[in-house]
Amino acid sequence: MEIRSIDTIRQSVPLIKPFKTALRTVHHAESVLVRITLNNGNMGWGEAPPTVVITGDSLESIEAAIVKTFTPLLIGKNVLAYEQLLQSMHHSMVGCSSAKAAVDMAIYDLVSQFSGMPLYKFLGGYRDRLETDFTVSVNSPYEMGEDAVECVKSGFYVLKIKVGKDSIEQDIERIREVRLRVGNEIKIRVDANQGWQAKEAVRSIRRMEDMGLNIELVEQPVKAHDIDGLKCVTDAVETPIMADESMFSPQQAFEIIRRRAADMLNIKLMKSGGIYKAQLINQMADEFGIECMVGSMIESRLAVTAAAHFAASKKNITRIDLDAPLMLLHETVKGGVIYEGPLMILPQEAGLGIQEVKPFVMEAVE
Structure with missing residues (x-):
């Protein structure tokens, strides 16, 4: 071996x-x-x-x-x-x-x-399937509303709405438009990707609460290094706040947990350095009653299958954001996790369950 x-x-x-x-x-x-x-x-x-x-x-x-x-x-x-x-x-x-x-x-x-054993069983085997949200990229309010409707038609009932690119007013209009188009039964998560300042984040989230937009959570409203700002937002609003870019390592997770700077943590294997450290973060969060999401970067089914195995193995991982393979024009992996709309079914073969990898490389245009 x-x-x-x-x-x-x-x-x-x-x-x-x-x-x-x-x-x-x-x-x-x-x-x-x-x-x-x-x-x-x-x-x-x-x-x-x-x-x-x-x-x-x-x-x-x-x-x-x-x-x-x-x-x-x-x-x-x-x-x-x-x-x-x-x-x-x-x-x-x-x-x-x-x-x-x-x-x-x-x-x-x-x-x-x-x-x-399949990797998820080797790691703990809590469940053998997951349900992911689908991400709506930041665009005009109208285009985001159209994209959101298409997601719902495809069977997704949890949407992650990207904001933070320009003004707060425009962001609120984006979220309002999506809520208007998809109705009140669909869960909406908002991800600002560090795009807001702490005080404007508080104002905007409180305004969304007053408007009844029913946001499930807001992810990374402030700059990654601004833990004080993150805590300020968390303490000032009713909507749960999730740390993403602020947390790579178990040490950073410990500091966020110790200060109660966020209500939830988003674990990504590309931030933690893989499953080994991701387990430490989740276990620490679990001990303190803080739920975790597992997300990804823009990855193929290969890396997302590994993240799905980790997510499926742990009870404390309650939210899933692993839609990246559905955004790709070409499939490069045989085997791995299977998607049926938002449902992700874990493979039962030993290991990751990857049967074949066929790397795809764009040909240069003359």
Whole structure:
């Protein structure tokens, strides 16, 4: 069960429609795929997208971390000593959380294959299916209303509305338009992606409460570093506030929990550095009665399947935001999680359940 080789492969998959947030606009789902092969021929898969404005990771930095730092550290090691391997990887360099996540999920894929169990069962096995929301990108109020209606027609009953790109007034109009178009039975989550200041966030959320827009939660209303501002908003409104970009590590999660700076936490493998650290964050939150969401960056079914296994294994993960593969124009993975509208069904094969990976790369236009 020794690691024989670690390979990286780039892919770039066009999106059906540009994905727009307060931080960026994405047209292609770029990522680095990781394949770890053992001396017995077994293979484990991982994936890391470059999200420079959030994690600081680029395609080049992800590849460099894996090839130059993690590979020499892991080659020849027994994958079943995964606690030792993952500890070594996390201590080998600061940052590069996406690169760490890709290697982490490939290791967990191999270990759970050896156990003969699907990864979600190996991690705890709390449930075998999830229900995800669907994200409505930030655009004009009218276009967002149209997109929201299409989501509901496709069977989604929880929508995540992106705001924070321009004025608060425009954001409120976006949310009001979506609520008007989809009715009161649909759950609406609002994600400002750090786009507001603390005081204007308080004013806008209170106004939405007074308007009866019935918002389930507001995610990351202020800048990632502004924990004081995050706590200010959390303390001042009735709507639950969720921390996202403010929390990468277990240490940051501890500080948010200690200060009660947010009501909920959004765990993403690309922020935590993979499943190993994500479990620590969720367990800490669970001990203090703070529920968690599992989300993703713009990732293919490969990385999202790993996130889904983790999410399905834990009782304290009560909300799911894993719709990214549904935004891609081409499928690159055979196997993995299956979507039936918002329902995500976990594979029952050992490991991640990835049967084949066919990287897609856009051809250059002459």
